[in-house]
Amino acid sequence: MSQKVLMKGNEAIAEAAIQAGCKAFFGYPITPQNEIPEYMSLHMEKRGGVFVQAESEVSAINMCYGAAATGARVMTSSSSPGMALKQEGISYMSGADLPVLMVNVSRCGPGLGGILPAQGDYFMATRGGGNGDYRTPVYAPAYIQEATDLVFEAFDVAEKYRTPVMILLDGMLGQMMEPVEIKPRPPVQVDKSWVTIGDTANRKPNVVNSLSLLGDVLEQQNFERFKKYEQLERVGVMVENTVKDGDEIAIVAYGVPARIAQNAIEELVGEGIKAGLVRPITLWPFPYDTLANLPASVKHVVVAELSMGQLIEDVRLGVNGKFPVHLVNRCGGMVFEPAEIAEAVRKIIKGGV
């Protein structure tokens, strides 16, 4: 029989992180991600790691900075308002080229908002709320199995490119259970000669810092950093695309809403409306090429998101005026049903929207 076990998304992500070699977890409680620090508090110490419940999210991300500077696999998790507090630390870690895995189990906002699921953190995740020129790779799983697979990928990318990375999911995926089989893989082998672990007897001290006061030096550092971002844009894009030649509708959605959109597509296809799904799995780097190269048969691109029109901006950049782009959305913790998306598509076809 199957090796799968039924696990909550939050717990599965925590277990995958431990199996991926996470050695230090720093966090602060917030719904709907509490099962992650809870799981870590129970398991990390027993399995050779450390768990610290910090006094705030700001503190937790700065603990990540310190621990990451030792070369250990480091992680934090939070939910929307908590992630907002971490933005300064993300900018500093980007500036210091430090790897960290951050998990945002997002809820509805702005402000404290509520604890129900939403996708209003798209801009914060993909554009960043911290200062300066930096990018953050963002992974957006739609299934718990995929979330655990992406934990291994995200840690590898963080270390290979020496950058903070984020897994962004909504409260639904964090709270629900699905069968999952965690598939460990050995960590990517990377140069760690830059770490600061006190072994300066045989070498000059390493410095891990984001301060750079000379303009020409900092410019060069930024150029170098953006070379790795460009590399990620070339090789790091992940997307599921079921739009076929002949389809007239392409629905774009990520995370659990993509699953809801998939049900809507089945409903539409059943009525003879040819439709397919574009599901970005990386939100940065974004699959612009997939949208630029949609088949000519497409008449409408429909973006289904649980926010007031954030994903749609990247979709428009990708489509670049080739097709009309429409928004179907809910927010505030309200979630559309498949029938709602299907009905919106019917109206768009009739020219009502």
Place this chain on the structure above:
Amino acid sequence: MATQKMVFSGFGGQGILVLGEVVATIAMKKGNHVTWMPSYGAEMRGGTANCAVIVSDSLIGSPIVQSNIDILCAMNEPSVTKFLPKLRAGGLIIANTSIIKSDIKAIRNDVDVLPIDASNIAGEIGNLRVANMVMLAGFLKKTGMFTMDDIKEVLQERFAGARSKDLIPLNLKAIERGMA
């Protein structure tokens, strides 16, 4: 069976989330795709808790169940008010009639009703907390989705350890009484 959409609903503390999890686990072990989704809003003690379980032979899209429920497992009156209108025509409601006094057939004459005196039976056994397991008997009686052996396997895993000696016979007794 292509896809079965189920809702388990009751007071917080009636074991509704565990009941859904047991059904989902059995379905998973039989090789199905499953999802289990709790209501995780601002629930309060004594308020109504619920979870949605979807079992399918193919990959499951939306894990949310807002309409066309195939099986409703209702352990209190508010669950009937909230979810009976969303039960599909021909669907099944397993109702804890120790607590639910509504005449379900009078509200919906197009659904199948299985009354189970779950809370009273659990009280007779001596532990109100197994009322959820009495409800599980409804699945054995009406759905053919799984057998008593399937349940035993899951309970043995769930209660592995020191407490298993007492808890497994207690839970099995609850199910058997629900079958009677």
